[in-house]
Amino acid sequence: MLDYITSYLGSNTTPGQAGNVFWALVYIMVVFGGISVAVMAMNWLERKALAHFQIRLGPMRVGPHGLLQPIADAIKLMTKEDIIPSEADKFVFWIAPLIILCASFAVYIVVPFGPTHAITDLNIGILFMLGVSSLSVLGVVMAGWASNSHYPLIGALRSSAQMVSYEVAMGMAVVSAILMTSLHGLGAYGVGTGTSGTGTLSMIGIVQAQYEQQVWFLFKFFPLGFIAFGIFAIAMVAETNRAPFDLPEAESELTAGFHTEYSGLRWSLFMLGEYAAMIAVSSIAVTLWLGGWYRPFANALTGDTWDLVFSLFPGFTFLALAVIAFVGVVRMPKHPYFRVQTIGLAGFGIVLGLIGLILFAPPVRDRIQDIFWFVAKVAGFMYLYIWYRATFPRYRFDQLMKVGWKVLLPIGIGVLILTAILGVVL
């Protein structure tokens, strides 16, 4: 048994590929836990950032600066009465949030947080990812149907139409990125000859292709990669039903769209699924266009010195967060009422600082680096999501469809064709 467990440690591959069930399970646990924590953090960050966009403070009561608010929310949602409308189709109503949740989390099986930090590496990774993530449409439709009510039904119809149509544009963009893995990338940039000429659908393979071609696909065949990325970046917002494409749950029109009738834990599963899906599609974008887990300038700035410099980033990031926490401690009102909060925030700062210090240790920092860069890139996308939500009004349904079918899809096809031509010609 112990041998079985330790045997994996030597192998330089993902547990799935190594066929090691134990480590695969451990990874699954870690990823599931990590994503759940990330969703909670995202929840807090969204409320905080959105509040500051809107000259508010956001959550301030539960814990220092509302840090414990997601936990309080989770407890509230779990203890809330679970209402199932009497006219609802009970079984479908019950299973719909689970489908969404499973679909959003199953995607993480192939997300490469690092060359070996993935649960497994499927050779059809990207296909698997697109396929599974689009399963959540099913959950949405089921939720809307099972509620047996007008608003959820309209929400579900909108949502299914929207997700399906944007998937097409998204697919075009993805295909053009996949195409790039097989193309030599000579020509305009004249660098990188490392590719074999055969493409790959494996998520890890795609990232490695970017390293070998010495260019993020974002900049490859400029501006083709850029446009494809742009299409994906728009389509993924629509795909996850977020502002400005949040019609299915358009609060001012459909109260809450397909989950109007849901409450408590079931509702929180929808939210968990939505945020997990947001992180998942952002991971696809990072993997396909932004060099995955590789640090910036992985090819340009090489050598031991640069490696050292970049490997210090994770530690410094956490130290910076710790400093922000301590600034918060200093600025906390001196009234005794705030003593507990001040101590709590200071404790949080110390924890962050300690994590930062641990990340400076050479064995840790070498292993954590790729995960750090991947998460940092995804976090950038998460911030964009919040930013969109604070800035944009909502599209109308016909306009949304117009953007999807008449703008994004033709451009996507054009980019795909041009990518193919450029790849052959250059």
Add this chain to the structure above:
Amino acid sequence: MTEHTITDPKTPDAKTSKATKYVSHLELGEPDKTFLDSNELIINMGPQHPATHGVLRVILKLDGEQVLGTECVIGYLHRGVEKIAENRTYTMFNPYVDRMDYVAAVSNGLGYCEAVEKLLNIEAPPRAKYIRVILTELNRLASHQLWLGTHALDIGAMTPLFYTFRDREEILKIFEKYCGARLTTHAFRIGGCQYETYEGFERDVIKFLDFVPPKIDEYEELLTTNRIWLERTKNVGVISKADAIALGVTGPVLRASGVKWDLRKAQPYAAYSDFDFEIPIGQNGDTYDRYSVRMEEMRQSLRIIRQAVEKIPEGPIMAKVPKVMKPPVGEIYHSIEAPKGELGYFIVSDGSTQPYRVRVRPPSFVNLQALDIMVRGALVADVIAVIGTLDIVLGEVDR
């Protein structure tokens, strides 16, 4: 008998139909028991719905997302203001009018006080008139800011709401300092104003006038050039000039359809004839035009306030009013330009201390009638946009 016809805005050349057909009214057949099988879907928007600005209930007949017809069900906030008036003295009724359009309480009070003053044949002193203009225009600004925030929120832009509320707060602070109340101010009395301006009133107002123009630019920055905002508002809820007049809509909704008519200019009341300001109008009568008209109106209000503060005369603030008000027998109709449109008071006096009849001509009530013609053939999302752009306050619709 010739019938007045209204051109259908969706097919202007093809078909004309009876005007009455377009006033919010639905023939509801069988209740849709098996709505999943039918093509037509009847849904209830409200009375508890985030976008109906209170307790308005709109019954929508839909074909998919397309609106086939609407019917407004109102009256959820009916408090019988007109009946109350018949059982109160003229002075006692004054605070009640604030509760109708509660976001523009000062305007309501102004209309009522001026109507009763006319009936009594007295006139408020010039200083009182200037104070009235300043407060009423500040209130117009506050009302438009509230409209903008909620309208943008309905269309999906969350952020302007908080910006407008931040700036509206400054106006409410001035109200609070002037008369102690923020929303239902009861700022004016029959015959003038009860309170002299507080120490530093002019300074506060001037400070506000300097503070707010960049903020209005800020709202515009967020919305006016925003592509999605343009797509959501241009050519949405179009109402032509002829329809607007036939339906009796007033205020910014009428002006956006191209009718240059503002009671402040047409039949100046209070001290409005002393000031120099423009009446912004639109061309197309769509939601975007109504938006730009109101934005421009905010700027014009600032202009009026600035002139009023600079020219405000000294003197008494209260005319000689009898302790017991007994207007001579007769009737009066007096209307003012409230932020939402023409707000009229029709008062019948029988010579006693209590009005025999008070009729309020509420702008929101009449404007709401235009909802149906504006949304037929449009999508559900447009209904929201149009309800927002009509700028209704249900307290005033229902009274």
Add this chain to the structure above:
Amino acid sequence: MVGKLKGQYGSGIREASSYLGQNYLVVEPAIIFELLQILRDGEQFDYCVDITAVHYPEREKQFDLLWILYSFSKNERIRVKIMIADGETVPSATPIWATANWLEREVFDMFGIRFDGHPDLKRILLPDGWKGHPLRKDYGIIQQDQEWVKANLGIESGQ
């Protein structure tokens, strides 16, 4: 204008004068529809500001029914008034001004005056099954339709 109308209708126009600078006409109910039509088409009173009523229970013709009209081109307001007895009906002005629809419904709701030819004459502010017309003088200020309240709200009294 008044002269012209008087020439046309003779005794149909019972009174044309002004009070506090506001013009009003008192006319016979029989000619009201035609008169409103002429006022809109001939005299350009194209905007119907308000339709309302006043109740005088001691009079034989209990109700004053009023149209307040405005002309954009003349910048002028006029009130047209008729007196009708309880139960008498009045032709609806909806074919002339679309806005009359809700205004007439409100008059019906509050006073119980019926309008002939109105497309959808039903209560507007009060609930459909309500009994009584609250703005009549014989309707007390705290009076309410107890039956309706009991049936629909499930309480003894709304007060």
